[in-house]
Amino acid sequence: MSRILISGRTGQVGYELERSLQGLGEVIALDRSQMDLSDLQQVRDVIRSVKPTLIINPAAYTAVDQAEREPELALRINGEAPGVIAEEAKKLGAVLIHYSTDYVFDGKKDEPYTETDPTCPLNVYGSSKLAGEQAIQATGVAHLILRTSWVYSTHGKNFLLTMRRLAAERDSLNVVSDQYGAPTWSRTIADTTAHIVAQSLTAEDSKAWWEEKSGLYHLTAQGKTSWFGFAEAIMAHPSVIKKPQLTAIPARDYPVPAQRPTNSLLSSQRLLNTFCGLPHWQDALALCQS
Ligand SMILES: NC(=O)c1ccc[n+]([C@@H]2O[C@H](COP(=O)([O-])OP(=O)(O)OC[C@H]3O[C@@H](n4cnc5c(N)ncnc54)[C@H](OP(=O)(O)O)[C@@H]3O)[C@@H](O)[C@H]2O)c1
Numbered sequence: 001m002s003r004i005l006i007s008g009r010t011g012q013v014g015y016e017l018e019r020s021l022q023g024l025g026e027v028i029a030l031d032r033s034q035m036d037l038s039d040l041q042q043v044r045d046v047i048r049s050v051k052p053t054l055i056i057n058p059a060a061y062t063a064v065d066q067a068e069r070e071p072e073l074a075l076r077i078n079g080e081a082p083g084v085i086a087e088e089a090k091k092l093g094a095v096l097i098h099y100s101t102d103y104v105f106d107g108k109k110d111e112p113y114t115e116t117d118p119t120c121p122l123n124v125y126g127s128s129k130l131a132g133e134q135a136i137q138a139t140g141v142a143h144l145i146l147r148t149s150w151v152y153s154t155h156g157k158n159f160l161l162t163m164r165r166l167a168a169e170r171d172s173l174n175v176v177s178d179q180y181g182a183p184t185w186s187r188t189i190a191d192t193t194a195h196i197v198a199q200s201l202t203a204e205d206s207k208a209w210w211e212e213k214s215g216l217y218h219l220t221a222q223g224k225t226s227w228f229g230f231a232e233a234i235m236a237h238p239s240v241i242k243k244p245q246l247t248a249i250p251a252r253d254y255p256v257p258a259q260r261p262t263n264s265l266l267s268s269q270r271l272l273n274t275f276c277g278l279p280h281w282q283d284a285l286a287l288c289q290s
Helices: 012-020 040-050 071-092 124-139 159-169 186-202 206-213 227-236 268-275 280-290
Strands: 003-006 024-029 054-057 095-101 144-146 173-176 215-218 244-248
Touching: 003 012, 003 040, 003 173, 012 024, 012 054, 012 186, 012 215, 024 144, 054 144, 054 268, 071 095, 071 124, 095 124, 124 144, 159 173, 159 227, 159 280, 186 206, 186 280, 215 268, 227 280
Parallel strands: 003 024, 003 054, 054 095, 095 144, 144 215, 173 244
Antiparallel strands: none
């Protein structure tokens, strides 16, 4: 029987993971008050007392612009804590599944990024997440690092809910049209994670299975759009009654503290070849909004 420890249960991905992992083991999902990733000793203590066989870590410092003002805190939560979690997992002989981001890249490539492309974060958040990846890899723990992008959900802070709120409040909206990516529903991330965990449970030698599959994978919905295209698709849904006029603008006309990559597209081919399929972003969005 696996014992699955999930961090950040209040987040977009954490919330869905707690639901998707049911039936695959004993699920212990914790919020920030129970395991605070900025308190590295508490992280160690909690893992030592829970003694999980699998740790899934969706908790992160995700306030991208605020991170420019709080680089030390972002680095502790996103960079150091994953290393501590990995060290503790390694000591227990547990597996670690961790999430990372398209923001580890500078977005200058024309094609979707693969796992072997060189990283070059443009902002503090991206640098801190890259540090987390490297800290995990350095421990030699059996792990999956799943890089995703443009996460949305029916709760929390995200582009989908912001657009739906603004649609009700405004008659017109300016939306950036020259940054590209794949909007990814948090449920797609959680269900894919659960699918992978389920596969591991059917392996004859699960330890050998995790060691063989261990590594870095991109996990995003399929297809490509811009923030403007994403906004158009959100507004097209029948549940959005009042539809504002959308105007496409360049990113330079929407200044924010943290620089974002122009191309956020990640190729999920490695995950598709190794584990399972992924939905097109438009299909997942339709399901999420239904
Ligand atoms: N959101 C995106 O667009 C996006 C894109 C690419 C990759 N990712 C990655 O995907 C993963 C999941 O992101 P998400 O969208 O689910 O994030 P989210 O909705 O912002 O949730 C973040 C979670 O982390 C928790 N958290 C923050 N600081 C913490 C701390 N010091 N100790 C413990 N928990 C803490 C939050 O708790 P509170 O509720 O208490 O704040 C929340 O449960 C993260 O690794 C993120 O970097 C996200």
